[in-house]
Each structure stands twice: as C-alpha cells, then as structure tokens.
C-alpha cells in the first residue's frame with residue numbers, strides 16, 4: 329500500500345477508516361489482499377494489546393460471516409490454530425423449568441459442512457491489527473476521532489493520547505466506529521426504529537458447558553451429539569427471551585440474556601450481575617447454578633440494541649460499515665455476515681471510483697441491498713420472540729429461516745452476485761416468487777404461537793443437517809469455492825424456491841392439523857394451494873384465493889414425509 333502525500337502540510341490519503349474494530353480492520357486488510365495500491369489510514373481509540381477473553385460482544389459467527397474471515401480475509405490457518413471451531417447454532421426450547429434433558433433440542437450432531445468459529449475478539453483484533461500494519465496501512469492507536477467533515481477531500485480531526493489535535497484528509501472516508509455511529513448522527517441517517525429487544529452479557533472464567541447440565545448416566549442424551557455441544561452457540565429459549573452460552577478459546581465462556589422489552593424489560597435483569605443471576609434463577613435456574621463459582625470478567629448491557637439507517641454508502645465517497653451503519657438482531661449471529669457484505673460493497677465502490685465509473689445507480693443498489701437485508705433479518709427474528717418457548721413452532725420457523733438464508737442470501741455472498749446489480753436483479757426476480765409467502769409464513773408462526781403454548785407435536789432432537797437432506801443438499805451445492813457459473817447458481821435458486829414453496833405447504837398443513845383438524849380435509853383435497861394466501865382464518869381462505877394456486881401442482885410427498893417425520897404427536901393431544 330502507498331504512503332500518504334502531504335498537501336499544504338496536511339497528510340492526504342485515499343481512504344481514512346475511522347474505527348479499527350473488526351469491521352474497519354477487516355476492510356483495511358481486504359483492500360490490501362486485493363492488491364489495491366492506495367494509501368489507508370486507520371484510527372482507533374484503543375491500543376494494543378487488546379485484552380483477550382472479554383473484549384467485545386460478538387464472538388459467534390455463522391457460515392457466511394466465517395467465510396468472510398477464512399475465505400476472503402485469508403485467516404483460515406489463524407482461525408484453525410487460535411480460535412475455536414463452532415459446532416453450529418443449538419437451541420433448547422421450553423423455558424428453563426423441568427428436566428433439562430427433556431428440553432427439545434435443535435442443533436447438529438457433527439460440525440457443519442461449512443466452517444464457522446467462536447471468536448475471542450481481543451485476540452482476533454490484535455492479530456488483524458498486526459496484519460494491517462504489515463500490509464502497509466497507517467494504523468494509529470490511542471486516537472480519538474473528533475470530527476469527520478464531508479467534502480472534497482474529506483477532513484478528519486482527531487486527538488492523540490497526549491490530547492494533541494491533528495488533521496488528515498482523504499478522498500474516501502469510512503465510519504467503522506461501531507455504536508458511536510458518528511456519520512449516521514451527523515448526516516441524520518438514522519431511521520426511526522425503536523428496536524424492541526435488549527440484552528445484558530458478561531464473560532466468566534472457565535467452561536460453562538451444557539454437557540454438564542445432564543448427568544453422565546443419561547448416556548442417550550450425551551451420545552446423540554458426536555462433536556462437542558460446548559463448541560456450539562447454545563440458546564436457552566423461553567417466552568420472550570434467549571440466553572446464550574458461547575465458548576471462547578481457550579476456556580472462557582460468554583453468557584448473555586436477550587429479551588423482548590415487552591415481555592422481559594431490561595430493568596429486570598440488566599442492572600448488574602447480581603440482578604442478572606437472580607433473573608436466571610427464576611427463568612433458567614440450571615444456567616444460574618452452573619455459573620456459581622466462576623469468576624466474572626465483565627458485565628455490559630444494551631437497551632433496544634437494533635438499529636437501521638436511511639443510507640450506508642454515498643457517491644460523495646463516504647460509507648458506514650459494521651455497527652456504525654445498521655445492526656440486525658444477533659439471534660442468528662449475523663454480525664460478521666453484514667460486515668462482509670458492507671466491506672465487499674466498499675471495496676467495489678473504491679475500485680469503481682478509481683476507474684471513474686462509480687455512479688448513483690450502483691450506490692443505490694448497495695444501499696437498497698444491505699438495508700433491505702438488515703431490516704428483513706431484524707423483523708423476521710424479532711417477531712419470533714413471543715414464541716421462543718414453543719419448540720415445534722420455533723423449530724419449524726428456524727427450518728424455514730434456514731431454507732431462506734442458506735439458499736437465497738448466502739449463495740449471493742459466496743459467489744459475489746450481490747456486487748453486480750444486474751445479476752442481483754435477476755436473482756431477486758427468481759426469489760420474488762416467495763416474497764409474499766415469506767410474509768404470510770411469518771404471520772402464520774406468530775398466530776400459531778398466539779393460539780397455543782403447546783402444540784400437538786413434540787420432538788427430542790432435530791439435526792438441521794442430517795435430518796433435513798433436502799435443506800442439506802440445497803445448502804452444500806452453493807458453498808464456496810466461488811464460481812462464475814451464474815446459470816448454475818440461478819438454477820439452484822429456482823429449485824430452492826420450489827422447495828420453499830413446498831415447505832410452506834408442509835408447515836401450513838402442520839399448523840392447521842394442530843389447531844383446526846376439522847379443516848384438514850379441505851386442504852388435503854386441494855392438495856396444492858396458493859401459498860400467498862396462507863393464513864389461520866379458514867373463513868378467509870376462499871376469499872384470499874388459497875385454493876387457486878399460482879403454480880402447477882407438484883408431488884411433495886417425500887419432502888412432506890421428511891419434515892413431518894421430525895415430530896411425534898404429543899400423547900395428550902386429541903384430534904391431530
């Protein structure tokens with residue numbers, strides 16, 4: 329990378345990145361790996377060594393976010409050696425009372441086909457800072473950014489550790505200062521969105537493992553998972569909340585309570601550690617007990633954590649990445665995914681700018697793409713909170729969300745289609761076939777949970793890879809390495825959309841059979857329906873066109889058997 333030039337005594341860079349957290353450092357390293365011959369200044373408040381073990385929240389990655397680190401940032405060897413491989417997301421439903429072993433479990437038996445990791449953020453960011461320096465970026469630590477003046481060039485004002493004021497100028501400026509959201513506030517990019525969920529989290533020394541929640545004598549429970557459950561991001565699910573347990577290498581544990589403010593306001597658990605423990609004793613007593621004797625490393629909280637914006641990128645050559653822009657609900661650990669998308673767009677915009685081809689249309693595409701994804705994720709996730717205790721509904725919702733995420737969004741990231749507005753538009757055209765169905769399904773899950781706390785179905789364990797061969801097949805065929813065979817990705821997406829339409833039938837039929845079995849004959853005799861009219865009010869079915877399918881009938885008996893076979897009928901439930 330190049331050095332800055334001095335213009336009238338002020339250093340001038342191609343790019344200034346304000347904030348050297350995971351988003352800012354990731355961007356700097358990504359640009360270097362691309363071989364971009366530009367000058368980059370990275371400014372951050374904190375100096376090395378960043379503390380290991382309990383630095384920042386955001387330890388858990390899923391497949392696409394992990395791919396950003398190991399595939400795009402080239403950190404595979406580092407992650408394998410220094411961080412912990414993650415054994416997927418794992419959910420225990422039903423609330424925290426009763427026999428832990430009897431809680432319905434949704435997870436994986438073995439590590440997933442695509443790698444993911446549990447990250448100690450302090451260790452990772454120390455490593456990234458070393459890399460960014462070795463790349464030739466000008467990395468300054470102990471620096472407080474005071475102001476970003478947008479212009480041509482932009483001017484950033486900052487103070488060093490001694491309080492001395494400095495200025496630097498740049499063609500591009502990126503806000504990566506996390507929750508400070510400097511540009512969002514200054515440029516009034518905030519969109520009115522009172523995030524309905526809050527969280528308190530902390531780290532403790534030592535392992536707090538779900539393996540210890542069930543006696544070893546219950547060999548069946550232990551044997552049903554082959555790779556270590558401890559390496560999962562474990563969610564204890566109860567009405568309106570989830571509690572996470574995340575292992576952090578070498579053997580610390582991150583714990584968090586996340587809740588819907590309407591059901592568990594943060595003032596019932598977020599005041600301090602003692603209050604959080606008291607809350608756990610009431611709602612998740614097994615976790616509270618397991619924490620006893622572990623030394624507390626930190627305790628943090630955030631009320632109404634999610635946010636969104638009107639804009640993240642501009643033809644005026646500024647951008648926001650990471651939390652400084654938009655922040656989706658962390659339930660599916662998507663933080664690093666969003667950083668990967670944002671940084672991909674920023675790299676492409678810098679490249680276009682150098683070539684003189686950056687235009688409003690492209691920037692509009694990038695803004696629309698990422699903000700739609702952010703808002704979609706948050707809405708989809710947060711509407712589920714009231715049902716978190718109901719295993720079968722949440723398992724079906726999670727299966728649904730995985731079908732959507734793994735087959736429509738993730739391939740666009742792996743194969744970089746999102747960066748190309750034309751390809752992205754063609755993909756959107758295919759995916760648009762299930763947009764209304766998606767909205768209907770979210771309402772269906774909400775309504776189902778509103779009508780019952782215990783469905784007529786139950787399950788012991790669902791492995792979302794081994795027990796779901798259709799999903800696994802759709803997922804695996806889209807994984808990296810990156811391909812330029814757009815036709816193949818498109819064909820995969822078309823097939824995924826067909827399977828998703830079938831899944832809508834299957835889940836709808838299960839819900840109707842559970843709540844109003846007397847209506848099943850109407851559905852069975854129709855066989856194939858208009859999934860855009862799915863809903864739990866039978867009086868509306870005719871009017872909404874449920875029995876006028878928009879697609880040709882398909883035989884989905886095998887697919888139906890696969891999903892229905894995950895559940896058994898709850899003995900006490902009559903009529904299902």
Ligand SMILES: Cc1cc2nc3c(=O)[nH]c(=O)nc-3n(C[C@H](O)[C@H](O)[C@H](O)COP(=O)(O)OP(=O)(O)OC[C@H]3O[C@@H](n4cnc5c(N)ncnc54)[C@H](O)[C@@H]3O)c2cc1C
Nearest residue numbers: 347349350351372373386388473505506650651658663664
């Ligand atoms: C409850 C909760 C759970 C989460 N769980 C996950 C998860 O499981 N997985 C996941 O991927 N993400 C998760 N996240 C999100 C995660 O925190 C973010 O993905 C990640 O931290 C974003 O990194 P960032 O670089 O944008 O911000 P940060 O990591 O906050 O970095 C911002 C940087 O800017 C610097 N800075 C701030 N102000 C200034 C200033 N004035 N001058 C100079 N520097 C400054 C800071 O020192 C910091 O280094 C979670 C978030 C919450 C709230």
